[in-house]
Amino acid sequence: MQVEIITIGDEILIGQIVDTNSAFIGQLLNLNGMSVKQISSVSDDREHILKALDEAKNRADIILITGGLGPTKDDITKKTLCEYFKTTMRFDEGAYQDVVNIFATFGKEVTPLNRLQAEVPSICEVVHNYNGTAPCMWFDVEGKIFVSMPGVPYEMKALMKDQIIPKLKQRFNFPFIYHKTVLTQGIGESTLSELISDWEDSLAALNIKLAYLPSPGMVRLRLSAKGEVEADLKIYVDKKIEELKLLISEYIYGYEIFGEEKETLEEIVGKLLRTKKKTISTAESCTGGYISHLLTRVAGSSDYYIGSVISYAYEIKETELGVPHDIILNHGAVSQPVVEQMAIAIRKKYKTDYSISASGIAGPGGGTDDKPVGTVWVAIATPEKVISEKFLFGNNRERNIQKTANAALNMLRKELE
Amino acid sequence: MQVEIITIGDEILIGQIVDTNSAFIGQLLNLNGMSVKQISSVSDDREHILKALDEAKNRADIILITGGLGPTKDDITKKTLCEYFKTTMRFDEGAYQDVVNIFATFGKEVTPLNRLQAEVPSICEVVHNYNGTAPCMWFDVEGKIFVSMPGVPYEMKALMKDQIIPKLKQRFNFPFIYHKTVLTQGIGESTLSELISDWEDSLAALNIKLAYLPSPGMVRLRLSAKGEVEADLKIYVDKKIEELKLLISEYIYGYEIFGEEKETLEEIVGKLLRTKKKTISTAESCTGGYISHLLTRVAGSSDYYIGSVISYAYEIKETELGVPHDIILNHGAVSQPVVEQMAIAIRKKYKTDYSISASGIAGPGGGTDDKPVGTVWVAIATPEKVISEKFLFGNNRERNIQKTANAALNMLRKELE
Numbered sequence: 001m002q003v004e005i006i007t008i009g010d011e012i013l014i015g016q017i018v019d020t021n022s023a024f025i026g027q028l029l030n031l032n033g034m035s036v037k038q039i040s041s042v043s044d045d046r047e048h049i050l051k052a053l054d055e056a057k058n059r060a061d062i063i064l065i066t067g068g069l070g071p072t073k074d075d076i077t078k079k080t081l082c083e084y085f086k087t088t089m090r091f092d093e094g095a096y097q098d099v100v101n102i103f104a105t106f107g108k109e110v111t112p113l114n115r116l117q118a119e120v121p122s123i124c125e126v127v128h129n130y131n132g133t134a135p136c137m138w139f140d141v142e143g144k145i146f147v148s149m150p151g152v153p154y155e156m157k158a159l160m161k162d163q164i165i166p167k168l169k170q171r172f173n174f175p176f177i178y179h180k181t182v183l184t185q186g187i188g189e190s191t192l193s194e195l196i197s198d199w200e201d202s203l204a205a206l207n208i209k210l211a212y213l214p215s216p217g218m219v220r221l222r223l224s225a226k227g228e229v230e231a232d233l234k235i236y237v238d239k240k241i242e243e244l245k246l247l248i249s250e251y252i253y254g255y256e257i258f259g260e261e262k263e264t265l266e267e268i269v270g271k272l273l274r275t276k277k278k279t280i281s282t283a284e285s286c287t288g289g290y291i292s293h294l295l296t297r298v299a300g301s302s303d304y305y306i307g308s309v310i311s312y313a314y315e316i317k318e319t320e321l322g323v324p325h326d327i328i329l330n331h332g333a334v335s336q337p338v339v340e341q342m343a344i345a346i347r348k349k350y351k352t353d354y355s356i357s358a359s360g361i362a363g364p365g366g367g368t369d370d371k372p373v374g375t376v377w378v379a380i381a382t383p384e385k386v387i388s389e390k391f392l393f394g395n396n397r398e399r400n401i402q403k404t405a406n407a408a409l410n411m412l413r414k415e416l417e
Numbered sequence: 418m419q420v421e422i423i424t425i426g427d428e429i430l431i432g433q434i435v436d437t438n439s440a441f442i443g444q445l446l447n448l449n450g451m452s453v454k455q456i457s458s459v460s461d462d463r464e465h466i467l468k469a470l471d472e473a474k475n476r477a478d479i480i481l482i483t484g485g486l487g488p489t490k491d492d493i494t495k496k497t498l499c500e501y502f503k504t505t506m507r508f509d510e511g512a513y514q515d516v517v518n519i520f521a522t523f524g525k526e527v528t529p530l531n532r533l534q535a536e537v538p539s540i541c542e543v544v545h546n547y548n549g550t551a552p553c554m555w556f557d558v559e560g561k562i563f564v565s566m567p568g569v570p571y572e573m574k575a576l577m578k579d580q581i582i583p584k585l586k587q588r589f590n591f592p593f594i595y596h597k598t599v600l601t602q603g604i605g606e607s608t609l610s611e612l613i614s615d616w617e618d619s620l621a622a623l624n625i626k627l628a629y630l631p632s633p634g635m636v637r638l639r640l641s642a643k644g645e646v647e648a649d650l651k652i653y654v655d656k657k658i659e660e661l662k663l664l665i666s667e668y669i670y671g672y673e674i675f676g677e678e679k680e681t682l683e684e685i686v687g688k689l690l691r692t693k694k695k696t697i698s699t700a701e702s703c704t705g706g707y708i709s710h711l712l713t714r715v716a717g718s719s720d721y722y723i724g725s726v727i728s729y730a731y732e733i734k735e736t737e738l739g740v741p742h743d744i745i746l747n748h749g750a751v752s753q754p755v756v757e758q759m760a761i762a763i764r765k766k767y768k769t770d771y772s773i774s775a776s777g778i779a780g781p782g783g784g785t786d787d788k789p790v791g792t793v794w795v796a797i798a799t800p801e802k803v804i805s806e807k808f809l810f811g812n813n814r815e816r817n818i819q820k821t822a823n824a825a826l827n828m829l830r831k832e833l834e
Contacts, residue, residue, distance in 0.1 A: 011630060013453040014596075015443030016639065020435050022458070027432030036430040038465070041439070041456035048454070055472065070629060071607045105791065106605075107809050114607050131813070133607075152631070154816075211433070282727075288713025289706030292727050296705025299781050299814055307733040310699075310709050310725035312718075316767060320724070350733060364716050397716055 001172055002037045003029055004056040008049060008068035008077050009151060012041045021066050021156055032165055033174040033226065034062070044068055049080045053146070061144055062168060067151030069134035071113045078137075081148055082121040085141060090122045095135040102133050124148075127163050131155045138167065145171060175226055178233035181213070181256040182221040182241060184248065185265065185410040189214045192221075196247055199240075206236045217393075217403035218265075220256070253410055265409045266294040272416040273304035278353040280412070282308040283321055283346035285333065286360035286376060291405045306350045311342065321345040334359050334371055336379075336388050343381035343388075354415070355381045356408045360391075362400045374400055378408045382415050418589050419454040420446055421473040425466060425485035425494050426568060429458045438483050438573055445577055450591035450643070451479070461485055466497045470563070478561055479585060481577075484568030486534075486551035495554075498565060499538040502558060507539045512552040519550050541565075544580050548572045555584065562588060592643050595650035598630070598673040599638040599658060601665065602682065602827040606631045609638075613664055616657075623653045634810075634820035635682075637673070670827055682826045683711040689833040690721035695770040697829070699725040700738055700763035702750065703777035703793060708822045723767045728759065738762040751776050751788055753796075753805050760798035760805075771832070772798045773825045777808075779817045791817055795825045799832050 005025055011017045022039045029036055037060050042052045049068075056063045068077030082089055096110075096118035103110050117133050120126055127136040127147075134150040136159050147164055149156045184192065189212055193200075203210055207227065213220040223240060225233040245252065254268050263271075273280055282291050292308040295301055309320050314333060317323040323341045331337050342357035360376030367373035373395045379388035389411060393403045422442055428434045439456045446453055454477050459469045466485075473480045485494030499506060513527075513535035520527050534550050537543055544553040544564075551567040553576050564581055566573045601609065606629055610617070620627055624644065630637040640657060642650040662669065671685050680688075690697055699708050709725040712718055726737050731750060734740040740758045748754050759774035777793030784790035790812050796805035808824055810817045 010626075010628060011639075012440070013443050013456065014447040014641075015440040015445070015453075016630065018435060018437050018440040019456075023429070023432040023435040025432070026430055030431045036432075037460065038469075039430065039436075039456075039458040043454065052455070070631075071610065102811075105789075105811050111607055111611060113611055154813075284706075287710075288718070288722070289701075289709030289725060289727065290714075292706030293704075293710045293818075296727075296729065297707075297815060297818060301705070302729055305705070306730045307737070308706060308725070308727035310706065310713075310727070312713065313723045313767075316724040350730075398714060401710075401714065 001034050001062065001174065002060040003034050003062040003064060004037050004060040005039045006049075006052050006056055006063060006065045007039070007041045007151070008044060008065065009041075010043050012067075013043055021151065021153055024153070024157060025064060025066075025160060028160055028165060031177060031179055031224070032169065033177045034168070044076055046076060046080050046083070049077065050084055053081075053084050057144055061172075063144065063146045064164070065146065065148040066156055069117075069148065069150045071117055071133065077148060078120065081124075081137065081139070081146075085121055085123055085139060087122045089119045092118050092120050092126045092135065094128065095120060095126045098128055098130070098135070099133045101130075127159065127167070129155055129159060131158050136163070138164075140171075175228060176230040176233060177224060177226050178230070178237055179222055179224045179257070180237050180241065181223070182244060182252055183218065183254040183256065183263075183265075184221065184251040185218050185253050185406060187219065187248070187251045189219050192219055192248070192251075196244065199244055199247060202243075203240060206240065208236060208240060216399045217406040253413055264294075264298075265406060265413065267298050269409050269413050269416065270295065270298045270301055270304065272413065273354075274300075276416065278416070279304050279306050279351075281306045281346045281350035281352040281355045283342040283355065283357040284308060284310050285312060285317070285342070285358060286362045287358045287401050287404050287408075288312060290401050291356055291358065291408055294405055294409065306352050309346055309349075317342065321349075332371065334361055334375055334377055336377055336390070339377040339379040340381075340386050340388050343379040343386055347381040353383055354412060356412055357381075358404050358408050360393075360400065360404055362404075363395050363397045376400065376404045376407075378404065378411060380408070380411050380415055387411070387415070418451050418479065418591055419477040420451050420479040420481060421454050421477040422456045423466075423469050423473060423480065423482045424456070424458045424568070425461060425482065426458075427460050430460055438568065438570055441570070441574060442481060442483075442577060445582060447594060447596070449582055449586065450594045451585070452594075461493060463493055463497050463500070466494065467501055470501050474561060478589070480561065480563045481581070482563065482565040483573055486565065486567045494565060495537065498541075498554070498556070498563075502538055502540055502556060504539045506536045509535050509537050509543045509552065511545065512537060512543045515545055515547070515552065516550045518547075544576065544584070546572055546576060548575050553580070555581075557588075592645055593647040593650055594641065594643050595647070595654055596639060596641045596674070597654050597658065599640070599661060599669055600671040600673065600682075601636050601638065601668040602634060602670050602823055604636065604665065604668045606636050609636055609665065609668075613661065616660055616664060619660075620657060623657065625653060625657060633816045634823040667831075670830055681711075681715075682823060682830065684715050686826050686830050686833065687712065687715045687718055687721065689830065690771070691717075693833065695833070696721050696723050696768075698723045698763045698767035698769040698772045700759040700772065700774040701725060701727050702729060702734070702759070702775060703779045704775045704818050704821050704825075705729060707818050708773055708775065708825055711822055711826065723769050726763055726766075734759065738766075749788065751778055751792055751794055753794055753807070756794040756796040757798075757803050757805050760796040760803055764798040770800055771829060773829055774798075775821050775825050777810075777817065777821055779814045779821075780812050781814060793817070793821045793824075795821065795828060797825070797828050797832055804828070804832070 124137040132155040139146040347355035363373035374393040541554040549572040556563040764772035780790035791810040
C-alpha cells in the first residue's frame with residue numbers, strides 16, 4: 001500500500017520551519033505496515049496544489065495532506081480541494097460543534113471567521129479534530145483516500161494516531177506488525193551495539209528488525225516483527241527481549257509497546273512513588289528547574305511531588321540549603337559534598353521521603369581544566385542514605401541539562417525499585 | 418527564479434531522520450532572492466528519481482538534489498543522472514584528488530570502492546567537496562541547472578554556502594527579498610486576523626506577503642517583500658510594521674529579521690535584565706519549574722537569574738513563601754492574593770529586583786465550575802509594585818504550562834521595557 005504526503009505552506013519552502021510532521025507520519029505509517037512513496041512540500045498556491053494532488057494520485061493509494069487550513073487569508077487548501085474534486089462547499093454541523101467546543105474551553109464565542117472553518121467540500125467526511133478549530137477531511141474517491149489535516153503538529157499527531165490510522169486499517173488490509181521498544185539509559189549507542197552484537201544477528205532468523213533510536217542520555221531499541229499471525233509476533237519479540245535482559249538488564253528502565261501508552265522515565269518514577277506512597281523534592285542548580293518540570297509535567301504529580309529549591313546563585317545554596325560557605329570555597333559548587341548537602345537539606349526542609357539534587361557546568365562558559373563543561377554531580381537522598389555520582393557529558397548546554405535530568409531520574413528509579 | 422529541491426533516500430520517507438537539509442537550503446536560497454517551488458523526497462529508486470527530475474524540470478530553472486551519493490549503499494543517484502542526461506561516466510582527476518586528500522587527513526590510502534567515487538557523468542562540472550569523498554556535480558543543460566550534492570548535512574552546507582550560491586548568482590539575475598517577522602504573545606490567530614484585516618489588505622499594494630506562524634500562546638507574523646531595489650523593500654516593510662504597531666503594540670514582544678539571529682522570549686527578557694543590571698527569581702506552582710527552566714536554558718543566565726522556589730504543595734506555599742493558611746482556605750491556591758504573596762515573598766527572600774509567580778490548574782484533574790482546568794494566575798513583583806493577571810487557557814496540561822510560562826515572561830518583559 002503506497003502513501004504520499006503533501007505538505008502545504010510557504011514556511012517549509014523558505015526554511016522557516018523544519019518539516020517534522022512528515023517524519024512523524026512516515027514513522028507512524030511504517031510502524032503500521034504502510035510505506036511512503038514520496039513527500040512533496042508545495043506552496044500555498046492553487047495551481048501548484050492541484051498539480052501535486054494529481055501527481056500523488058498517480059503514484060499512491062493514500063494521499064495525506066497537511067497544512068493550509070487556518071482561518072486566515074493565506075490558507076487555500078480547502079477551496080482548492082473543492083475545485084479538485086469538482087464539488088461545492090457545505091456547512092458541517094459536527095465540524096462547527098468542534099469549533100464551538102474549542103472556543104468554549106477558552107470562555108469565548110465563535111467569531112464569524114472561525115464559523116467559516118466548519119465549511120467543507122460536500123463530498124468529504126469530517127473527522128473530528130478535538131484539539132483545534134480546523135476540520136480534518138477524509139475523501140474516498142475512485143478507490144483512493146485523500147486526507148487533509150491541519151499542519152499544527154499536536155493536532156495532526158492526535159488525528160493521525162487516534163483516527164486516521166484506525167480508519168485506514170479498516171479501509172485496507174495490512175499485514176500485522178508488532179513493535180516493542182526497550183528503553184535504556186546510561187549506555188552509549190556504540191557500546192550498546194558492541195555488547196548486543198551477537199544477539200542482534202540472531203534476530204533475522206525470526207524476521208525481527210531492530211532500530212536504534214538515540215536521544216540525549218538514552219537509547220531506545222525498537223524490535224519490529226511483521227507477519228500474518230498476530231499472536232506469534234508478540235511471542236517472538238518477547239522471547240528475544242528476555243534474552244536481551246540477560247545482557248543489559250542494568251541499563252533497561254522500561255518498555256514501550258507501540259499503540260499502547262508510552263511511558264517516559266518521569267512517568268515510571270511517578271508510578272513507583274505513587275505505588276509506594278512516597279514523596280519527592282528536588283534541589284537543582286545546573287538543571288535550573290528542568291528535573292522539577294519533568295516530574296510535574298506528569299498529570300497527577302501533586303500526589304508525590306512536593307516542591308523544589310532552584311539554587312542557581314551560591315548564596316541560595318548557602319541560605320536555603322545550608323551548604324557551608326567553606327565547602328563551596330574549597331570544593332567548588334560542582335562537587336560531591338555540595339550535591340550531597342543539597343539533597344539532604346531539601347529532603348529535610350520539604351519533609352519528603354526522597355530527594356534529587358544536581359550541580360554542574362552546563363556550558364558554554366564556566367569550564368576549567370579540572371572541571372570542563374559537561375561535568376555534573378547528582379545526588380539522591382533516601383530515608384536510609386545519600387548516594388551521589390559524577391558524570392561527564394558533552395559541551396552542548398541544552399543536552400547537558402537534559403542528560404543530567406535523565407541521569408538523576410534514573411538514579412532515583414533504581415533506588416525506588 | 419524558481420528552484421526545486423529533491424532529496425533522495427529511504428531514511429527520510431520512513432521518518433528515521435527529519436529532513437533538515439531542505440530547510441537549510443530553503444532559507445539560504447530565500448535569503449538570496451530565490452524561491453523554492455517544491456521540495457520532493459523520493460526513494461532510492463531509479464524510475465522514481467527519473468520521474469522526479471522530469472517533474473521538477475517542468476516547474477523550475479534550478480534543481481538541487483541531495484543524497485544517494487555514498488560509496489557502498491544502493492546509492493544510485495549518479496547512475497541515474499547519467500541515464501537522465503543520456504551520457505556516460507568519466508573519471509574526474511579533480512574529484513579523485515579530493516578523495517585522496519580526505520583519506521590523507523585520516524592517514525589512509527584510497528580503497529578501490531572509494532576510487533569509484535571520482536567517476537561522474539561526462540557532461541557535468543565537478544564542484545570540489547572539501548569535506549567528504551562524494552563529488553558535487555553541476556549540470557548546465559538546456560538553460561536549466563541541476564546540482565547533485567551529498568546528503569551529509571555539513572558537506573552539503575559548506576557546498577551550498579561557499580560554492581553553489583555564488584555560482585548560481587553568477588549564472589542568473591535574482592530579485593531581492595526582505596523578510597521581517599513580528600513576534601506576538603497573548604492574542605489568538607483568529608482574533609489577531611480580524612483586528613488587522615484592513616491592514617493586511619493594504620499589503621498587496623506594496624507587494625508584501627503576510628504569513629501567520631502560530632505556536633502555543635504566540636503568533637509570529639512574517640512580512641515578505643520582493644523587488645529589484647533592495648533598499649526600498651526594507652523601507653516598505655518597516656513602514657507597514659509601524660502601522661501595525663498602532664493596532665497591536667501591546668501584543669508585540671519582538672522582531673526577527675530573516676537571516677539574523679533569532680531571539681526567544683526568554684532571551685529577550687534575559688537581555689533586558691542584563692542591560693539593566695537587574696536580577697530575577699521565580700515562585701512557581703502549576704508551571705513546576707518550567708519558567709525557571711526557560712530562563713536558565715539561556716547561556717549566561719547566572720548573571721541575572723538567582724533561584725526559585727517551586728511550591729507545588731500547599732505547605733510549601735505557607736512555610737517557604739509565607740502565604741497565610743487562611744488565604745489559601747478562603748481564596749484557594751489559584752487566586753490573586755496567593756500569587757501576589759508568592760511574588761512578593763520570593764523577591765524579598767532571594768533578594769532580587771524582579772520576581773515572577775504562577776499558580777493555576779494545569780489539568781487534566783483539579784478543575785471546578787468556578788475555576789475550570791486552564792485557569793491561571795500570574796504575578797510580577799518589581800521594585801515598585803506587584804501586578805497580577807488571570808488567564809483562561811485550554812485543557813491540555815503541557816500547553817497550559819507552556820502558555821503560562823510565555824504569558825509570565827511577556828508580563829515581565831513589558832515591565833522591563
